Every structure is written in C-alpha cells, then in structure tokens.
Amino acid sequence: MTTIVVLGAGVSGLTCALQLAKRGDVAITIVAKHMPGDYDVEYTSPWAGANVLPMAVEKDSRWEKRTWPILKHLAKEVPEAGIHLQKARVYRLAKDEPTDFKGPLDDSLFATDPWYQKLMDDFRELPANELPHAGVRSGCEFQSVCINTAIYLPWLLGQCVKYGVVFKRAVVSHISEAANMSHTGKKADIVINASGVLASRLGGVMDATVQPARGQIVVVRNEAPNNMMTTSGCDDSDDEIVYSMTRAAGGGTVLGGTYQLGNWDPNPEPNVAVRIMKRAIELHPELTGGRGIEALSIIRHGVGLRPYRKDGVRIEKERIDGTWVVHNYGHAGWGYQGSYGCAEAVVDLVDEAIAEMKPAKRQSKL
Numbered sequence: 001m002t003t004i005v006v007l008g009a010g011v012s013g014l015t016c017a018l019q020l021a022k023r024g025d026v027a028i029t030i031v032a033k034h035m036p037g038d039y040d041v042e043y044t045s046p047w048a049g050a051n052v053l054p055m056a057v058e059k060d061s062r063w064e065k066r067t068w069p070i071l072k073h074l075a076k077e078v079p080e081a082g083i084h085l086q087k088a089r090v091y092r093l094a095k096d097e098p099t100d101f102k103g104p105l106d107d108s109l110f111a112t113d114p115w116y117q118k119l120m121d122d123f124r125e126l127p128a129n130e131l132p133h134a135g136v137r138s139g140c141e142f143q144s145v146c147i148n149t150a151i152y153l154p155w156l157l158g159q160c161v162k163y164g165v166v167f168k169r170a171v172v173s174h175i176s177e178a179a180n181m182s183h184t185g186k187k188a189d190i191v192i193n194a195s196g197v198l199a200s201r202l203g204g205v206m207d208a209t210v211q212p213a214r215g216q217i218v219v220v221r222n223e224a225p226n227n228m229m230t231t232s233g234c235d236d237s238d239d240e241i242v243y244s245m246t247r248a249a250g251g252g253t254v255l256g257g258t259y260q261l262g263n264w265d266p267n268p269e270p271n272v273a274v275r276i277m278k279r280a281i282e283l284h285p286e287l288t289g290g291r292g293i294e295a296l297s298i299i300r301h302g303v304g305l306r307p308y309r310k311d312g313v314r315i316e317k318e319r320i321d322g323t324w325v326v327h328n329y330g331h332a333g334w335g336y337q338g339s340y341g342c343a344e345a346v347v348d349l350v351d352e353a354i355a356e357m358k359p360a361k362r363q364s365k366l
C-alpha cells in the first residue's frame with residue numbers, strides 16, 4: 001500500500017485526495033492549517049463564487065475540458081454536492097475593443113468565436129436586444145454551473161472520509177515535515193503539495209512567482225433570474241471586475257469583484273464594496289426590484305486571495321529530502337473549474353513516482 005500525505009484541504013487538495021482514495025491501495029492523510037468550514041484570508045477556496053467560465057487559451061484547456069463533464073454530472077445527479085446548473089452570460093464591452101476583449105483577467109473568456117463554444121452546452125451569441133446597455137458591444141450565453149462552496153467543500157471532505165482519508169489539523173513550516181505526518185505512523189512515499197497561495201511561503205517550496213490576486217466580494221440575499229454574468233472590464237479601475245452568480249441551495253448571490261495582484265490585504269475596502277454593488281445593480285436592477293443598492297440585503301463582505309502564479313499552474317513532481325513531492329498549486333481564478341483535470345494529472349504523476357520507487361524497493365530487499 002502506498003502512503004500519501006496531501007498538504008492542503010482546499011478544493012485542489014480535497015479533489016486530489018478523493019480521486020486517489022477512490023482507486024484504493026493507498027493510505028491518505030490530509031494535513032492542513034485550514035479545513036472546510038473555516039473562513040480565513042489564507043484559505044482561498046471558501047471565498048470563490050464559484051462558477052465555470054472557461055479562461056484558458058485552447059492549448060492549455062485540458063484542465064477545464066476534463067473537469068466540466070464531472071461538475072455537470074454533479075449538478076445533475078448529486079444535488080447534495082451543492083452545485084446547480086445556471087446559464088452564464090459573458091458581456092464584451094465596446095471600450096475593450098480592439099484588444100480582442102482581453103480585460104484585466106487577460107484570458108480567452110471574452111474572445112469572439114471562443115474555443116469553448118464546442119465544450120459548453122447551449123452556446124449562443126446574444127442578439128442586440130438581449131444586451132444590457134449600450135456599452136456592451138456583444139455577448140454570449142451558455143449552460144454553466146454555480147457551486148455553493150459552503151456546501152461543496154464539506155461534501156468533498158465527507159466523500160474523502162467515506163473512502164478512508166484521514167484528516168489532521170497542523171501547520172507545516174517545511175514541505176518535508178508533511179512526509180512524517182501520515183496517520184499510519186509510516187513515512188509517506190509521496191507528498192502532494194496543494195498549499196495554494198501559501199506555496200509562496202512554504203519552506204522547501206518558497207515559490208516567488210506565486211502571489212495573491214485579491215478578490216473582494218459582497219454576498220447578498222437578493223436573487224434575480226439570469227444574473228450569472230461577467231463583463232470584459234469596467235470603468236472604475238483596471239484591477240476591478242464585474243461578475244455575479246446565485247449559489248445553489250440558499251447560498252445567496254455573490255457580487256464581485258476585484259483582481260488585485262500582489263495585494264494581501266484581508267480587509268474589505270468599503271468604497272470598493274459600494275462600487276461592486278452599484279455595478280451589479282446597473283446590470284441587474286431587478287436584484288432589488290429597481291430600488292437601488294440600498295435594498296441589497298448583505299450577508300457578508302469578504303476577501304479571498306486567488307493563488308496567481310506567473311507561469312501558470314505548477315503540476316509536476318520533484319524529490320525533496322528523498323521523498324517524492326507532487327505539486328498542484330497556482331490555479332489563480334480557476335481552481336474549481338479545473339479541479340478534476342488537475343487531479344487527474346496528479347494521479348498520473350503519483351503513478352509515475354510509484355513506478356520509479358519500485359526498483360528502489362526491490363533493491364532494498366536484496
């Protein structure tokens with residue numbers, strides 16, 4: 001049996017642990033400072049919307065392509081996972097021409113004729129009479145999902161427990177410490193590093209190319225039909241963005257947001273919060289029945305730090321102090337919508353590591 005320690009209980013660590021545990025013949029321990037149920041600025045996953053809006057360019061779209069069918073299945077067949085189907089609208093602003101609609105997120109979501117129209121069901125370009133105002137030059141709509149992270153993360157944890165994963169709360173200062181934290185008492189054969197934005201501060205990793213992309217949100221009780229949307233930018237600031245979505249099962253409506261690189265500030269900024277709410281009401285006055293932002297019923301203000309990595313996600317293995325470490329961090333703003341694709345790649349790397357360990361194990365018996 002292979003002994004594995006997963007460092008991190010965000011969506012990345014939980015999904016990897018679950019996919020590995022389902023295969024059997026592994027003893028898995030998840031070690032984490034923060035667990036589902038916690039709200040802390042160092043723990044990104046609870047703060048996400050979260051929805052599926054494909055962001056990668058097509059050549060890097062493997063993670064999103066492999067994840068989408070699984071999230072769609074969960075939305076349709078597993079209601080207790082807290083995911084529901086929702087139409088998504090992507091608006092391309094006239095002011096963002098002629099940059100092929102690359103807004104502050106610098107992704108291909110806003111491209112005209114996007115690759116993902118082949119992936120997402122019911123894709124259609126919106127006719128002019130369905131665009132919200134004159135500043136929106138064009139837009140599209142497709143079937144997506146919205147994940148209530150307050151339900152989905154505990155659901156993932158429960159699934160892991162069902163398949164035998166053991167959870168341990170601990171703070172690790174060096175990645176090598178994790179190898180000695182298996183519940184079996186044995187040294188781990190493999191450590192999976194799913195430490196998110198804290199990969200920038202973790203001994204043995206200290207990835208200086210990881211930094212937060214700070215996202216401020218307002219979660220409200222108000223709901224409106226067809227409100228899951230985003231725009232290619234906004235007039236207020238280059239590091240502010242516009243999106244909204246209503247979470248499944250009474251999770252409220254999430255209004256966003258910001259994308260502030262290098263900013264670790266955990267405190268919601270009041271002026272930004274007002275701008276977030278104003279922009280949401282401009283696009284969806286029906287959220288408050290035409291009564292303006294004063295009629296928004298606020299559940300909470302929040303800040304989450306997307307784990308941005310300059311060269312994109314790191315999914316690779318390396319030996320650190322004699323133990324195989326498989327890295328899976330740096331998912332920026334797409335950690336949910338790429339979670340199963342990334343976990344699949346992690347499983348492949350775990351298999352490679354096991355294969356490479358076998359000769360060493362045989363030799364040690366001689």
Ligand SMILES: Cc1cc2nc3c(=O)[nH]c(=O)nc-3n(C[C@H](O)[C@H](O)[C@H](O)COP(=O)(O)OP(=O)(O)OC[C@H]3O[C@@H](n4cnc5c(N)ncnc54)[C@H](O)[C@@H]3O)c2cc1C
Nearest residue numbers: 008009010012033034044045051172196215304335336337
């Ligand atoms: C406002 C906002 C909106 C977003 N919207 C979306 C969306 O709509 N769709 C989408 O797909 N994604 C979205 N994201 C991005 C998504 O939330 C992240 O990509 C994802 O949550 C990253 O998950 P993770 O598991 O890698 O990191 P985290 O959730 O941060 O988990 C890291 C884990 O590692 C543990 N850890 C780290 N270091 C240590 C240590 N030294 N010792 C012990 N434990 C440690 C932590 O305690 C934690 O358990 C959004 C993010 C934000 C902030």
